[in-house]
Amino acid sequence: MARTVSRLLLTAVALLHLGLVEFFPGGRNSLFNVEAPAELAYPTLIPVRDALGFYGVDGDRFLMYRVYSEDGAIYQGTFPAWDISPHLRRHRWVMAGRVASRADPRLHAALVGYVVARLPAPPLRLELFAAHKVWPPGNGAATAPPPEGGAPVALTPLGYYDGVQRKWISAPGEKNR
């Protein structure tokens, strides 16, 4: 009798666990906009939303920076860099780029500080942009590939690093958290 009761309780716990991990991935149900209590959010672990693995690996959002050096040269780069291998490593950087392109001045300041510290010489100015590959124009569904050279990139200024004052200045209107 005790064994039967314990097994019934186990199955009830299992169903509760399944309900939590499936309907509150990461402690939150985005469909109904409901959050699980913080104490129960932990068992949901890191959510798995897509059975095929597509979630978050598309590199359409990233950061672009433009550096104005003291010798007058201007060069730009992207975060992340695209020539990264193996693919799993690249996917992590793609996710980092997506997260970093959000409106988060504190994250941007930290990132810019990291980039500046690794430049061969302190820059006069470093501009940071949130980049978004756009295809198709507008909101219509596409039935043709992007033009030669890839999809156009829309840039949103996030702010700039002032090399003289050595401080990060957010763009006007950027959200503060």
Added chain:
Amino acid sequence: MNGRPRRWQRWGMQWLGFWFAEPPLSQLALMRIGTGLVLLYVLLVHTFDLEIHFSSQGWAGQASLRALDPMAWPFSFFDWFEATAWLWAVHIGAMLTGVAFLFGVYPTATGALSMLFLLSYGHRNPAVLLELDGLVLLGLFYLSLTPCGRVLSALPVRPKGPVFPLGLEPEPDTLAATWGSFPVRVLQLHLCVLYLLSGLGRMSPLWLSGAVLWNPGMAEPGTPIDPETLNARPYLVPLVTQGLALFELFYAVLIWFSRLRYAMLGLAVLAHLTVGILWDLMPFSLMMLVLNLSFVPPLHLAALTERMAPLLTAPWALPRGRT
């Protein structure tokens, strides 16, 4: 007096019989090996950017990364000390624990410890978390609750209690024999719900029309699924998108029919390998196939491993007392 059980008793026995049965030791061992290999690959790739992503001098400040974490108690071994040497010590410890889990050395403990290590990476820098991490955690969680180290294991000292050499089935009346299958059942249901919710999420015009494949982030020039390939073979687009959506939607139901099981598993192999090759998502696809092993009939896997055993020279692969 009629000795037949009543209807509710029969239902109760069938309900408990569904959850508790003989543990599929060979099936669990193969899943443990697959999960261990994927885990080690994940940790190996972490090595390339360990300091950039997880040290306090990385690309993102710790305060901003902490704000990204949705969990109430973001546990991480990396938070104990800030020294770079500690960072590498934790990473090497994680890899050694993964190796131990792979070879079946106290898999309950090493599986649980591997989970803590993976959570440490995730909570230290949530910005680089992928669904693959959640999937490996899922596998580790369920497998660490099973006797997955009883066969195909390198453990030199056998644990106390009954030992089941390769090819022999455990006594059905022991608690270990009935407990071992319970996490597998939960894993099977978890997979079914995952496929179903994922399939429902694809019921959008953007996916069903195939327009999502033209997303510049997904159709990169030079990859197998680049825009030129899609433009040259337009019939591929609905075949891929609608085929994947239908597979996910019906998997949760059809996998439970014994006559359709191998067909669904074959479709799972086709679907995941297609996605893995075309979109460079092989680690995720392989991990899903490892978890799909939970649906392969245990007797078939046990027979397969028994046939493979003479091919292996390691002592643990050979059944005791067999000629």
